Amino acid sequence: MTPQSVLFVLRHSPYGSDMAKSAIDAALAFAAFEQPLNLLFLGDGVLQLMPGQDGKVIGRKTIYKQLLSLPMYDVERIYVDRLAAQRHRIDLAAFPASVERVSEGEAHALMCDHRHVLGF
Amino acid sequence: MKYSILVMASPTAGQGSATAVSFARSLLARGHTLHNVFFQGDAVGNGLANAIFPQDERNLVGEWAALAEQHKIELILCISSALRRGVLDKVEAHRYERAASTLHPAFTIGGLGQLVDASANSDRLITFGH
Numbered sequence: 001m002t003p004q005s006v007l008f009v010l011r012h013s014p015y016g017s018d019m020a021k022s023a024i025d026a027a028l029a030f031a032a033f034e035q036p037l038n039l040l041f042l043g044d045g046v047l048q049l050m051p052g053q054d055g056k057v058i059g060r061k062t063i064y065k066q067l068l069s070l071p072m073y074d075v076e077r078i079y080v081d082r083l084a085a086q087r088h089r090i091d092l093a094a095f096p097a098s099v100e101r102v103s104e105g106e107a108h109a110l111m112c113d114h115r116h117v118l119g120f
Numbered sequence: 121m122k123y124s125i126l127v128m129a130s131p132t133a134g135q136g137s138a139t140a141v142s143f144a145r146s147l148l149a150r151g152h153t154l155h156n157v158f159f160q161g162d163a164v165g166n167g168l169a170n171a172i173f174p175q176d177e178r179n180l181v182g183e184w185a186a187l188a189e190q191h192k193i194e195l196i197l198c199i200s201s202a203l204r205r206g207v208l209d210k211v212e213a214h215r216y217e218r219a220a221s222t223l224h225p226a227f228t229i230g231g232l233g234q235l236v237d238a239s240a241n242s243d244r245l246i247t248f249g250h
Contacts, residue, residue, distance in 0.1 A: 006239055017250070022128065022161045025200065029232030035240065116239050118126060119247040 005076065006030065006037040007114035010045035014063035015055065020048050023120035024066045031073030038077040039070070040102070040110055046084040051094040071097040079110060123147050124155040124238035128249040130162035131180045137166055140248035141183045148191055155242045156194040157184070158235045159227075163248075164197045164207050167227035185226035196230040197223070 008027060012019035023039075030037050041049060048063050055062040071078070082101040085092055092099050102110065111117050125144060129136025144154055159166055166180055173179040188195050197207060202223075208216070209223040223229065239245050 012250075018161050019128065019249070022201075025198075026160070026232055026235060030236050030239070033233060033236045033240075035236055116242075116245040117247075118239075118245065119249050120128070 005114055006035060006116045006118060007040055007110060008037055009040045009042055009111070009117060009119045010048060011042050011119065013044045013047040014050075014053065015058065015060055016044075019120045020045075020063045021061070021066075024063070024070070026118070026120070027070055027075060028073065031070075031075070034074060036074050036076055038079065038110075038114070039075060040079040040081075040107060041084075042081045042107060043084050044088075046081055046088055046090050049080065049085070049090050049092065049095055049099075050088070051091055068096060079107070081107060121147075121152045121243045122155055122241070123152055124242040124245045125157045126235060126238070126245060126247045127157065127159045127163040127166065128161050128247065131166045131171070133162070134250060136248045136250060137163060137180050138178055141180055141187065143246065143248070144187055144193075148187075154191065154193050156196055156234065156238050158196050158198065158230075158238055159201070160198040160232075160235070161201050162205075164202045164205055167195065167197045167202070167207055167224050169222055169224040181224055185224055188226040195227045196234050197227055198235075199229050199231055202229050 008023055010023050014020045053064050078099045079102045080099050125140055127140045131137040166184055171181050184195055207222055209229050210221045213221045
């Protein structure tokens with residue numbers, strides 16, 4: 001992790017609001033300007049990583065598919081709230097990019113270690 | 121210290137936008153500087169010129185505008201969020217052949233690149249969400 005990097009904290013489920021979409025839009029903008037960033041999925045935010053979701057049936061873009069493209073940009077690390085992933089039974093092994101499971105304490109440390117934390 | 125603010129919250133639901141404008145005023149009162157304020161998602165409602173608030177409620181559009189005028193702060197609405205919600209400046213109203221601009225003159229419409237700029241050029245970037 002570079003000292004300049006930015007942490008996006010994703011706390012919202014994929015389709016209950018437009019927060020997940022807003023985060024992806026912002027992540028792409030950071031990538032366009034070559035600003036490195038890391039993602040941390042907390043709480044209901046882990047639902048964005050649920051495999052097999054299909055936004056098309058409700059007229060929305062599929063968040064999961066958009067997340068898959070992020071490692072091709074400047075997203076360096078993807079961190080996931082371990083307890084929330086267990087609670088929601090998210091199969092993280094299905095996600096093609098590597099993700100790191102973190103405890104509450106590790107999530108807190110991540111927020112302290114980044115230059116900026118943006119909450120979505 | 122140099123701050124920027126990202127507002128995600130609707131001005132009419134919850135407390136996020138109201139807290140953001142109070143926070144902005146407080147940091148300026150303490151001698152810090154505010155680089156810019158970026159509004160994304162439902163927060164673009166903060167820039168609606170024609171919003172009418174009852175007299176006994178906070179008028180956040182007016183509060184932001186007063187702050188911007190007094191301290192020369194840039195208030196930027198994310199263009200894709202703004203278009204979707206009908207918040208248009210004169211250029212966009214003309215481009216999409218709409219009858220009128222709906223953007224308060226204290227605000228501008230811009231791209232997410234300006235959020236990246238805020239991140240790169242501020243000591244602190246504070247989010248006000250739901």
